[in-house]
Amino acid sequence: LSYLAMTAPIVDPVAPALPVGLTHLDLYGYTFSSAPSWPTGLSTLELYNCALPTGLSGLPTGLEDLSLSFCSISGGVQVLPADLEKVAFIYMLGSPLQITAWPTNLQSIHIQTDTLLADLPPWPSGLANLSLVDMPLLGVLDTFPSTLAVLSIRTLPSVTTIPPLPSSLTYFYAVDLQVQALPDFPPMVSSLILASLPALHCLP
Numbered sequence: 343l344s345y346l347a348m349t350a351p352i353v354d355p356v357a358p359a360l361p362v363g364l365t366h367l368d369l370y371g372y373t374f375s376s377a378p379s380w381p382t383g384l385s386t387l388e389l390y391n392c393a394l395p396t397g398l399s400g401l402p403t404g405l406e407d408l409s410l411s412f413c414s415i416s417g418g419v420q421v422l423p424a425d426l427e428k429v430a431f432i433y434m435l436g437s438p439l440q441i442t443a444w445p446t447n448l449q450s451i452h453i454q455t456d457t458l459l460a461d462l463p464p465w466p467s468g469l470a471n472l473s474l475v476d477m478p479l480l481g482v483l484d485t486f487p488s489t490l491a492v493l494s495i496r497t498l499p500s501v502t503t504i505p506p507l508p509s510s511l512t513y514f515y516a517v518d519l520q521v522q523a524l525p526d527f528p529p530m531v532s533s534l535i536l537a538s539l540p541a542l543h544c545l546p
Contacts, residue, residue, distance in 0.1 A: 443463050
């Protein structure tokens with residue numbers, strides 16, 4: 343067995359035993375009193391509407407894709423697996439992101455609706471896809487890496503300046519922002535979406 347989806351709502355006093363050879367796991371609506379013993383070969387983990395009072399402990403180092411939606415994680419999220427390539431945090435229900443450094447292999451970051459997050463660590467050097475949505479306290483966007491190809495930013499009311507866009511960028515989405523100016527558009531941009539920019543004086 344390499345793929346398993348478990349739906350709920352279920353409250354388990356003891357986390358279920360998971361198949362040793364599992365590589366892809368989806369959990370929906372689980373509440374655990376203790377974190378599961380994650381299979382060492384797990385590469386994709388998606389948690390939706392789950393509660394882990396003991397936090398995200400013991401995630402396998404080989405995990406490549408982590409998606410957390412509507413989850414409650416005790417103590418928040420502080421450390422991510424070193425080999426992670428893709429991560430998504432969506433409506434984290436008061437579980438703060440307290441990450442001080444991104445994994446070096448990370449290529450995709452998606453964060454949506456975090457009302458507490460005020461800053462983020464510098465982006466990983468190989469980041470290709472970045473999406474930031476509905477983050478009212480985030481005030482500063484760090485310099486984008488030269489590898490970035492897709493940038494989507496929406497409803498960031500405290501952001502007043504967008505850093506220069508790298509020449510590698512092909513998709514740029516900027517909606518519901520309070521910026522007065524936009525950086526120059528790279529020549530490789532093939533998709534451009536701009537809307538609800540009331541403070542914008544002119545296009546570059």
